[in-house]
Amino acid sequence: MEITEKKRILIVDDSFYMRTMLKNMLLDAGYDVVGEAPDGKTALEMARDKVPDLVTLDVILPDNTGLDVLKGIKQDNPEIKVVIVSAVGQEVIMNEAAEYGALHYIIKPFSEDKVLEALTNAFKEE
Amino acid sequence: MKSRDQEYKEIFIAEALEYYDALNRHISDLEKSPEDEQLLAEIFRLLHNLKANAKAIGYVSIADVSHKLETAFGLIRNKELNFSDEVVTVLFDGIDMLGEMITNIDSPKEVEPSPALLRNLDIIVNSISENTAELSKVQKYYTSKNLSLSDLIYIQIKKLDHLLNLVGELIIDRDRIVSISKELDNEDLKNVSAHLYRITDELQYSVMDARLVNVGSLFNKFPRIVRDIAVAEKKEINLEISGQDIQIDRNILQIITDSLLHLMRNAISHGIEKADMRKKLKKTPQGNVFLSAQNDRDTVILKLTDDGKGIDQQEVRKAIVQRGFLPAEAAEDLRESEVLSYLFEPGFSLAKEVTEVSGRGVGLDVVKNAIDSIGGRIRVDSKKGEGTTFTLFLPTSIAVKGALLCQVEENFYAIPLMHTDSVVALPSVELHEVGDLLVADINGETITIVYLKELFNSELHEYSGKKSKLEGDVQNIIIVTYNNRKLGLIVDKLLRQQDIVIKALSKPVNTIEIYAGVTLLGSGKVCLVLDVAAITRYFIARR
Numbered sequence: 001m002e003i004t005e006k007k008r009i010l011i012v013d014d015s016f017y018m019r020t021m022l023k024n025m026l027l028d029a030g031y032d033v034v035g036e037a038p039d040g041k042t043a044l045e046m047a048r049d050k051v052p053d054l055v056t057l058d059v060i061l062p063d064n065t066g067l068d069v070l071k072g073i074k075q076d077n078p079e080i081k082v083v084i085v086s087a088v089g090q091e092v093i094m095n096e097a098a099e100y101g102a103l104h105y106i107i108k109p110f111s112e113d114k115v116l117e118a119l120t121n122a123f124k125e126e
Numbered sequence: 127m128k129s130r131d132q133e134y135k136e137i138f139i140a141e142a143l144e145y146y147d148a149l150n151r152h153i154s155d156l157e158k159s160p161e162d163e164q165l166l167a168e169i170f171r172l173l174h175n176l177k178a179n180a181k182a183i184g185y186v187s188i189a190d191v192s193h194k195l196e197t198a199f200g201l202i203r204n205k206e207l208n209f210s211d212e213v214v215t216v217l218f219d220g221i222d223m224l225g226e227m228i229t230n231i232d233s234p235k236e237v238e239p240s241p242a243l244l245r246n247l248d249i250i251v252n253s254i255s256e257n258t259a260e261l262s263k264v265q266k267y268y269t270s271k272n273l274s275l276s277d278l279i280y281i282q283i284k285k286l287d288h289l290l291n292l293v294g295e296l297i298i299d300r301d302r303i304v305s306i307s308k309e310l311d312n313e314d315l316k317n318v319s320a321h322l323y324r325i326t327d328e329l330q331y332s333v334m335d336a337r338l339v340n341v342g343s344l345f346n347k348f349p350r351i352v353r354d355i356a357v358a359e360k361k362e363i364n365l366e367i368s369g370q371d372i373q374i375d376r377n378i379l380q381i382i383t384d385s386l387l388h389l390m391r392n393a394i395s396h397g398i399e400k401a402d403m404r405k406k407l408k409k410t411p412q413g414n415v416f417l418s419a420q421n422d423r424d425t426v427i428l429k430l431t432d433d434g435k436g437i438d439q440q441e442v443r444k445a446i447v448q449r450g451f452l453p454a455e456a457a458e459d460l461r462e463s464e465v466l467s468y469l470f471e472p473g474f475s476l477a478k479e480v481t482e483v484s485g486r487g488v489g490l491d492v493v494k495n496a497i498d499s500i501g502g503r504i505r506v507d508s509k510k511g512e513g514t515t516f517t518l519f520l521p522t523s524i525a526v527k528g529a530l531l532c533q534v535e536e537n538f539y540a541i542p543l544m545h546t547d548s549v550v551a552l553p554s555v556e557l558h559e560v561g562d563l564l565v566a567d568i569n570g571e572t573i574t575i576v577y578l579k580e581l582f583n584s585e586l587h588e589y590s591g592k593k594s595k596l597e598g599d600v601q602n603i604i605i606v607t608y609n610n611r612k613l614g615l616i617v618d619k620l621l622r623q624q625d626i627v628i629k630a631l632s633k634p635v636n637t638i639e640i641y642a643g644v645t646l647l648g649s650g651k652v653c654l655v656l657d658v659a660a661i662t663r664y665f666i667a668r669r
């Protein structure tokens with residue numbers, strides 16, 4: 001029964017603090033956090049290895065920009081959903097992210113409701 | 127229990143301080159090479175994270191200053207603001223301010239950013255770079271006033287080694303004084319020495335404690351290493367790690383680092399099968415490797431388990447014969463645990479079967495030597511088709527070891543507890559001569575028995591192992607274990623268990639290979655520490 005299976009999430013953020021907050025939030029809401037990546041390279045590897053259902057993606061990362069990671073993930077596996085979680089709220093970047101297939105764009109600081117709502121919506125759009 | 131908010135706060139502060147240190151480093155570098163875009167991008171990223179985290183947790187002032195600095199560096203990046211001397215000063219001030227606010231998050235007096243600084247930041251952010259004339263001098267009350275130092279210090283391990291050696295010497299003298307005070311029977315002296323005893327005890331444990339690090343500091347390097355080996359070997363590996371919090375002496379961890387790496391390489395290269403083979407065997411396509419640590423009193427037990435193809439006992443027996451360690455009949459008679467112990471013999475290898483890479487077995491003697499050198503022991507268990515487990519028993523600390531004291535004639539000897547298995551009293555009639563060795567059946571195992579009195583009184587090669595040399599009807603035997611093998615040592619008298627400080631033997635005594643070192647007992651008597659590894663090796667070879 002696929003419905004009862006926990007959705008598998010990969011968190012990509014270069015800040016340990018942010019990752020911890022997001023992880024706790026997602027675990028509490030019944031998601032399975034399959035990995036945490038602090039940079040683009042690890043993010044792409046983990047997306048390949050762990051094949052998560054959804055990735056929460058920060059835009060500013062130490063190596064790649066988040067948008068490159070977004071492109072990379074979608075190229076490898078278009079099935080993986082991506083939600084951007086970033087403090088950068090520039091319209092250009094938001095539009096670009098949408099163009100590359102990000103489903104939602106959450107601006108930091110985020111409220112728990114916002115994040116969970118975005119994820120619920122992302123999975124509804126299947 | 128820490129609340130989640132408290133935990134978030136601690137994480138925030140730790141990460142913010144890390145960012146602050148990195149910012150200081152990078153901005154100094156940037157002064158030297160203002161065109162370095164990577165540096166600018168990194169500074170921008172750090173400030174960006176600091177802002178976002180501060181906003182999330184609700185430290186408005188930190189978020190505000192970070193935001194202004196982020197904007198300034200954004201402008202510098204886009205060449206809209208010159209990295210001029212005046213601007214640099216304001217940026218340094220801003221970063222100092224951040225540091226001040228972060229370090230004072232927990233202090234009762236909240237640090238507010240100086241208005242002059244905020245204004246300066248606004249000026250460089252909002253105006254064109256020529257307008258810097260308006261910049262006012264920010265009074266740096268904070269950096270000069272309370273320069274705060276971290277609660278953690280880095281210390282060279284060399285210094286801690288020295289400290290530990292001194293503690294060792296001190297304990298030997300202490301035991302001597304305690305013993306003298308008993309002999310003299312002077313109340314004052316007894317009281318002082320009792321106090322001295324407690325203080326040195328505490329000192330010893332404090333120094334040992336200062337040297338402890340988490341096993342995790344080594345274990346956490348393995349996910350990356352395993353990944354790289356797995357990629358090179360074209361295998362899929364699932365690594366599980368547990369017990370990272372277990373603590374152990376830093377030098378011990380250092381000494382076994384290469385060994386553990388070696389065992390891990392072996393497990394993945396030679397243990398785990400390729401994915402298609404695993405599927406055929408009805409195993410998961412991913413090979414599983416478990417790395418764990420646990421405490422057992424004064425011992426730290428590290429385990430490395432793989433669910434690969436395991437070690438074929440028959441192949442090992444064949445190799446034992448082929449490489450001339452034993453004649454074929456003797457090899458067939460070996461117990462399973464004894465068979466596997468040959469893997470650790472120098473020059474032993476199963477390389478014939480796995481010539482394309484280095485064979486399992488190559489280098490295991492090196493692993494064993496490293497573990498012997500710190501008084502630990504290693505054990506291997508394996509089942510063909512199911513996998514292999516290497517277990518490392520390591521002392522938590524180097525200097526002080528638990529030991530069993532015994533007496534042979536007038537002399538005292540210590541046997542490290544790490545190697546003692548059990549103590550039995552056996553009627554002399556149950557000892558049998560086999561060649562030039564004594565053996566006995568103890569709990570269903572045939573164990574070689576060494577008569578220490580004869581051993582100590584003769585050259586090694588002259589030791590006869592004749593039953594006629596034994597005195598008394600009952601023999602006290604200490605069973606020791608080394609490398610999956612047992613050996614019985616006949617002593618005159620068992621004394622007690624005691625913590626001892628082992629000193630290396632000075633020449634020319636250190637050529638005698640049956641002693642690992644020497645210690646002084648409280649009575650002032652010299653006590654030799656037996657090298658169980660060397661003695662076992664010698665008698666197993668003799669067999």
